Amino acid sequence: MFRSVRHMIYDLIEWRSQILSGTLPQDELKELKKKVTAKIDYGNRILDLDLVVRDEDGNILDPEQTSTISLFRAHEIASKQVEERLQEEKSQKQNIDINRQAKFAATPSFALFVNLKNVVCKIGEDAEVLMSLYDPLESKFISENYLVRWSSCGLPKDIDRLHNLRAVFTDLGSKDLKREKISFVCQIVRVGRMELRDNNTRKLTSGLRRPFGVAGTSGGH
Numbered sequence: 001m002f003r004s005v006r007h008m009i010y011d012l013i014e015w016r017s018q019i020l021s022g023t024l025p026q027d028e029l030k031e032l033k034k035k036v037t038a039k040i041d042y043g044n045r046i047l048d049l050d051l052v053v054r055d056e057d058g059n060i061l062d063p064e065q066t067s068t069i070s071l072f073r074a075h076e077i078a079s080k081q082v083e084e085r086l087q088e089e090k091s092q093k094q095n096i097d098i099n100r101q102a103k104f105a106a107t108p109s110f111a112l113f114v115n116l117k118n119v120v121c122k123i124g125e126d127a128e129v130l131m132s133l134y135d136p137l138e139s140k141f142i143s144e145n146y147l148v149r150w151s152s153c154g155l156p157k158d159i160d161r162l163h164n165l166r167a168v169f170t171d172l173g174s175k176d177l178k179r180e181k182i183s184f185v186c187q188i189v190r191v192g193r194m195e196l197r198d199n200n201t202r203k204l205t206s207g208l209r210r211p212f213g214v215a216g217t218s219g220g221h
Contacts, residue, residue, distance in 0.1 A: 001046070008043050012036060033058050038081070045082045053078055110172040114184075116148055116165035121213055125152045125192035128209070133169055134183045134216065141185075142176065143169050152192075185216040 015036050018024060024032065037058035044051060053061045053074045061074060112133070119129055127150045133143040146167040149157035156162055176182065190212040194205045 004046065005043060008039055012039060015039075038085070041078060041082055042085050045086065051075065051078055051082070110177070112169040112172065112184075114146060114167045114169070116167075119148075119150050119154070119188075121188060123150070123152065123188065123190055123212060124196050125190055126150065126157070127152075127191060127212065128189040130187040130189065131167070132185055132187075133172075134185045135179055136181050136183050137179070142179075142182070183216045185214065187211070188213040 015032055019029065019032060019036075037054055041052060041054075053071060055061055055074070061071060063071060066074075114131060116129070116131070119127075129148045129150050130145040131148075132141050132145045134141050146169075148165055151157050156165060188211075190210045192206060192208065192210075194208055194210070
């Protein structure tokens with residue numbers, strides 16, 4: 001429910017900006033206003049709020065200036081339109097769910113969960129630890145990198161993430177399972193001076209990314 005309402009609010013904000021821009025032709029402006037009022041009425045309906053009765057231009061009908069019969073008929077029309085929209089949304093959702101289930105059944109996906117406990121490599125400066133999946137036969141990486149920034153004192157740069165360094169490599173499908181080998185590769189990049197032994201403050205550099213080490217599994221599933 002929250003995601004649905006949030007999505008509708010984002011649409012209303014965007015449409016409001018278009019209306020206030022003053023650049024739309026009259027016919028497009030009229031159609032956009034109808035979309036806005038329809039979206040508001042739909043949102044009120046799914047939130048169990050009162051239905052606002054409007055005229056053909058989307059303006060709220062004044063009960064002081066409109067007869068009871070006219071209000072009743074307008075209310076019926078508005079209720080019917082909202083119900084049709086609800087049925088349409090329900091039908092679309094069912095179709096999406098069916099297509100998603102069929103796609104999932106045809107191409108099952110898998111995930112690899114990684115939990116980084118510690119980096120015991122003595123680096124001496126800040127470092128970046130990159131983890132990824134690699135196909136050694138094709139000589140290419142098959143996933144994005146999971147990056148952890150490690151400080152020179154042997155702790156994560158983001159100390160709040162201590163003991164919570166986790167990542168999930170998702171969407172590993174049947175194609176990946178058919179690979180003969182998949183390796184888990186960890187790269188370490190040192191971030192700091194050009195040379196660790198450089199103690200000359202006049203030549204001291206900082207922030208340079210230098211390859212420091214690499215490790216990986218032997219392959220297989």
